[in-house]
Each structure stands twice: as structure tokens, then as C-alpha cells.
Amino acid sequence: MEATPAPAIEVRNLTKTYREANALDSVSLSLEANRIYGLLGRNGAGKTTLMSILSGQGFPTGGQVLIHGKDPYENDGTLARICFIRESQRYPDDFNARQAFRAAALFFANWDQELAERLIEDFALPTKRRIKKLSRGQLSAVGVIIGMAARAEITVFDEPYLGLDAVARQIFYDRLVEDYSLHPRTIVLSSHLIDEIANLLEHVVVIDKGRIILDEDADSLRGSAFAVTGNQEKVAAFIEGRRVLHRDSLGSLASVTIQARLGATERAMAAELGLEISPVPLQQLVVRTTMAAQTEPRGDHYQEALK
């Protein structure tokens, strides 16, 4: 292993206020280079605000942003190494896709035209039609192609899939894994389709009401929560003292999602009690954690307990 390089992006105590509302509330994050991050959260949680600051395009009200260890607002070179594709990415009115790609090729030093051509074909994108006239899916494809072919050291995609059908999304994910394997870079993906991207992520950040409620390696999250199902009283006895993320019940049957790492002894004990233990998929874990955070005064509880 090489010595740990400076994080690709580091933010400390970031605050962003719009009029009265806190869009970001004291956010601190460190994103390591050459990893794929998932930024998840509900609508209005602060994802887009955070992403535009992470990519040096938005100014925080307070706090500090360092990109490759430097202040992005004072270093001209930094921004050309970052590609941020917004969900509502704008292009000049009279541009067609071909022109947009040509402009991107000038801006991004690592631009790969071959990859762009291949993606144009994959998405069957009409390159001579004005971007204004494209469908929502085709517009997303333009963004995806720029984001991928730019091969920027830091690539940020804000819900890049809007309007893309399932096949086109799969093409995006496949090409992303493939190209990232050959050209590792720091990628931040925000998405509501958690189950679709879960396996691509190395690290998951969940934001809620402007605060980070989860910042954890994806694989250590998997297996950090379980659903315990069975007789209500036995379930209650088994889960005592553990943090409950969710409860369901049906008659005398209860199913409770708890945050816990269960060892062999505990599993044997559950089996002895006739309880069923089932793992919780990442998507559900994120949903449960977000819901639990909204009913609890502070969200960092989960973070603490994971350590």
C-alpha cells in the first residue's frame, strides 16, 4: 500500500443558509480519492446543495472546503479537474449534443472522445438535434456522457438517471464500473434508486435535514442491522437493550429491525427461541435509518454505535 494521499474532498462545519432555512447544518465529511461514494437522502435533504459545494460550484455560508487540500475558490486549476453534472444541467439554447461534447472536450483535459462516441451509440443519442428539443431521458444521457467522458478526477452526478429507462440506466452503471476499473477516480453519485446503485458504492453518506446521519463503508453497513421476526414476547426479550430502527406487527407476530451485529451465539439463541433473523438490504437500512433519525432528537446516535 502507498502512503495515504490527501483526501480528494474535505469539508468542515459546512453551513448553508437560504433565507431563514438551514440547507446544510454543520456538515463535516472527508472523501478519499478514487472511491465511489453514494450520497443518499430524501428530497430537500440538502444533497444538491452539498454536491455543488463539494464540486466548488456553490459557496457555503460558513465552514471550509478543501479540494485536493486546496481552497477551490482561490485555485483556478482545481475546477477543471472536477465535473459536476446537475440533475437540471443547463446547456446554451442553440447547442446540440455534439456541440456540448466539443465544449466539454475543451474544458476537461482528460476527455476521452472514443468513450463519448461509444456512449452516444449505447444511448442512441441524436447528436444533431438541439438539446432543448431532446426528451428528458436524452437530456440525462447528454449529462451522463459528459460526466463519464470527462474522466475528471472528481466526478459528481446528481440524480443522473431522470427519464432514463431501466435498460439505459443499466448501460450507465455497467459503463461506469468498467471505466472506473480502468481509470479510477473519485465519484459521487446521488440517487433515490438505492437498490440499483448499492453494489457500485464503496461508501455511503446519508444526509437528512442538512445533517449527515450516516457516513459509513457500504460493506460494513451490510450486516449491521437485522430483522427479528417471531412471537411478540420472545422478540421483545431478544431485542432488549438494542436500538430499534423499525417495528411491524401482525397479531401476536412481531418483526423488529434492530441495529446490531449478531454473533454465532446470538444467532443460536434466536433459533432456540424460534425467532427468525434476516439481514436487511442496504436500501432498507438507509430508509429505516432516515426514518429513525426523524423521530429521534439527534441522528449521530447510529454513527456512534457503529464504531
Next chain:
Amino acid sequence: MGAIDDSRPIFIQIAELVESEIVAGTMAEETQVPSTNEFAAYYRINPATAAKGVNLLVERGILYKKRGIGMFVATGARDQLLGKRRSAFAAQYIQPLAREARKLGIDAETLASMVRQSLAADAAEGSVR
């Protein structure tokens, strides 16, 4: 090869999938295993996660690295894995089976004869293949 499920650490699943191929004999000893990027593309997972799974098997002596070429299945890997699986067999399969049998009121004798029948049927099927 099977599919990845999203509720368990993926690197462990990758290690298990490779182990299963070795046990089944599809990945023979001293042959090269797919690269991290091939695993990533095939299972649509993060390459770093695939690498973590492969490295786990290197640590356990199941795979070894040939510099500049790639990962290979170690000699003795299959025996090692068979031993491990046999010792986990009771906890993984027999205990749940016994528990379910008790729940359904199937006694030991009936259960034993069911297992014998199943084994015989499986052997017959295997010889047809």
C-alpha cells in the same frame, strides 16, 4: 455463478462464490482466477469490493498472487475448503433441519430415512448426468 445479494457484505460473498467454484472443481488448483475488474464487471460491483474479497482468500491461503500475471488457486485449496465446509455442516444444515423436524413432529427414525432416500435419489440423478 450465483448472484450478489445486497444484505450481506459483498466482499464476503465474492470470497464465498470463488470458494464454491473451487469446491465444485470449476476453478481448478493452479489455474488463474478472473481479475478484480472482471469480477466487478460480471457482478456489477465496485472493483475495490471485489479486490477485498479476493484478498481475503489470499490471506487464507486459498489464492496466491503471481507477480504481473494475476491470482491463482493454491494447491491444497480444495481440501482446505472441503474440511472447513464439513466442519460447518452440522451447524449450517443439520441443526436447522433437526429444529424444523421437531417442530413438525418428525421423529429421528423418519428423518434419517428421509435423508437416506434423498441421498440415494441424488446419487441416481448424479449418475444419469
